[in-house]
Amino acid sequence: MRLTDSQLAAFREQGYLNIGRILGDDELETIGSEYDRLVTFEAQTLGNEDDGVFPYRAMLNFRSPPLRAFINHPEIVELAAQILGPDVRFWWDQGINKAPGSGSEIPWHQDNGYHEGGCPEYLTTWLALDDSDLENGGLEILPGSHREGPRSHALQTVHYYVPDVDGSGAIELPARAGDHLIFSSLLLHRTVGNHTTDRQRRAWVMQFARGDAxxxxxxxxxxxRPWVVRDGRRLEKPWAERRFALS
Ligand SMILES: O=C(O)CCC(=O)C(=O)O
Structure with missing residues (x-):
């Protein structure tokens, strides 16, 4: 997927973009069924019991060969290289299902806030597997906040968050099932609780970093972290110099 110059300029300026549907129906179906097998209440949850927990699972690509095939998907890595440059590593993936009644929020944060020692800005892709809005646990963002650089984060249970965010400029970032949202890892965002009784909100997040990160x-x-693009060329077989230890 190639962004137009104006899409790229909007991304650089605002720190986010909804690029719509870039995967086919069959691909989305594969992702949906593997996701439903792996991201379950039984496997792992985050959030708190009082508000309602939600299924979460890190590194689905380690657990599913069909999902692993997406870490170097041609459309996705073309987009990543356009934003990050000619050398790109796959960084991380996670499935988060704000299920009906999962009222726990994920508080304001930058994705960068999750890495001890810090890392340079990278790219987050957020694939909506269901329609997502503020009723069913969707995203709120602060447009342009990535330009202010890294913020310091505090830890609340397992969530790193930025205390005292002035949310007055926040906007909803809705998505339709199948849409890909992309954002800078420095963009301030949060997701609210799902207060519906019948609308799940599944997302598969994949992230990519510059090769020299x-x-x-x-x-x-x-x-x-495995290489997925080198010298501007997509790698058929991603590889890394060292094994990633999922703690
Ligand atoms: O999908 C969600 O609920 C949270 C997404 C998010 O904040 C993230 O991946 O950093």
Missing amino acids: YNLATGEPYDD
Whole structure:
């Protein structure tokens, strides 16, 4: 998928974009059925019992060969290279299902806030597997907030969050099932609780980083993340110098 110049300019300026549907029906069906097998209440939940927990699972690509095939999907990595440059590593993926009654929020944060030692700005892709809005646990964002750089995060249970965010400029970022949202890892965002009784809100998040990304505290390269694009060419077989340890 190639962004137009005006889409790219809007992304750089606002820090986010809904690029619509870039995967086919069959692909979305494969993702949906593998996701439903893996992202379940029985496997793992996040959130708190009082508000209602939600299924969460990290690194679905480790657990499912059909899902692993998407980490170097041609449309997705073309987009990543256009934004990040000619050398791109796959960074992380996670499934989050704000199920009906999962009232727990994910508080305001930048995705960068989750990495000890810090890492440079990277790209988050957020695939909506269901329609998503503020009734069923959808996203709220602060447009342009990525331009202010990294913010310091506090830890609340397992969520890193930015305290005292002035949310007065926040907007809803809705999506239709099948849409891909993309945003900067520095964009401030949160997701609200799902207060419906019958509308699940599943999302599969995949993230990509520049090939030269390194740990800002230790100086170490992130060479445990697989290459998906090198010298502007998509790799058929992603590979990394070191094995990634999922803790
Ligand atoms: O999908 C969600 O509920 C949370 C997404 C999010 O905030 C993230 O992936 O950083």
